[in-house]
Amino acid sequence: xxxxxxxxxxxxxxxxxxxxxxxxxxxxxxxxxxxxxxxxxxxxxxxxxxxxxxxxxxxxxxxxxxxxxxxxxxxxxxxxxxxxxxxxxxxxxxxxxxxxxxxxxxxxxxxxxxxxxxxxxxxxxxxxxxxxxxxxxxxxxxxxxxxxxxxxxxxxxxxxxxxxxxxxxxxxxxxxxxxxxxxxxxxxxxxxxxxxxxxxxxxxxxxxxxxxxxxxxxxxxxxxxxxxx
Numbered sequence: 659x660x661x662x663x664x665x666x667x668x669x670x671x672x673x674x675x676x677x678x679x680x681x682x683x684x685x686x687x688x689x690x691x692x693x694x695x696x697x698x699x700x701x702x703x704x705x706x707x708x709x710x711x712x713x714x715x716x717x718x719x720x721x722x723x724x725x726x727x728x729x730x731x732x733x734x735x736x737x738x739x740x741x742x743x744x745x746x747x748x749x750x751x752x753x754x755x756x757x758x759x760x761x762x763x764x765x766x767x768x769x770x771x772x773x774x775x776x777x778x779x780x781x782x783x784x785x786x787x788x789x790x791x792x793x794x795x796x797x798x799x800x801x802x803x804x805x806x807x808x809x810x811x812x813x814x815x816x817x818x819x820x821x822x823x824x825x826x827x828x829x830x831x832x833x834x835x836x837x838x839x840x841x842x843x844x845x846x847x848x849x850x851x852x853x854x855x856x857x858x859x860x861x862x863x864x865x866x867x868x869x870x871x872x873x874x875x876x877x878x879x880x881x882x883x884x885x886x887x
Contacts, residue, residue: 663738664822670829727872728754768801
């Protein structure tokens with residue numbers, strides 16, 4: 659039986675694919691604080707501005723391709739039972755071939771009803787505009803967990819981490835909660851690999867730090883995992 663390998667990925671995972679993180683933006687988009695265009699309050703105040711912000715991010719995603727890190731994680735399924743839990747709203751893990759991906763913060767390629775959160779639609783193009791409505795006649799919004807909103811998928815992510823035989827953390831500073839708290843649910847004896855140039859600190863004796871970007875880091879990870887197959 660294959661060992662269960664759980665990957666927790668963050669914004670650094672997709673940087674080499676050309677997708678900007680909030681940190682890349684310096685916390686600003688044009689002259690707006692990103693929290694001002696990624697919150698329920700912003701949606702109430704100026705939905706057109708919020709839609710434009712996500713249209714720009716979605717257009718970027720439409721042109722992006724998985725990088726070596728995404729492809730390397732997908733290839734690990736040959737030797738491990740891999741589940742990816744991502745903080746990212748892009749679908750580059752899926753494009754690379756990963757077959758089990760949970761999105762904690764929503765998905766950029768999807769929109770949902772503002773009156774029924776269970777009505778979720780996959781977009782066929784990068785634009786979502788005022789006047790685009792669900793089948794119940796309400797405006798569609800980005801299928802994204804905004805600042806100040808709960809993270810519904812977190813409840814399902816916890817048992818996945820608890821079942822892990824190996825945990826891999828890639829491209830996340832581990833300071834954004836509640837997602838950062840997931841690591842603490844891993845069994846204390848399992849090996850943990852952290853891939854990030856910034857070396858976010860984990861208080862566990864079983865941590866191996868790989869201070870590289872995702873592409874090169876995953877290549878090193880594959881060598882490290884040889885003894886854990």
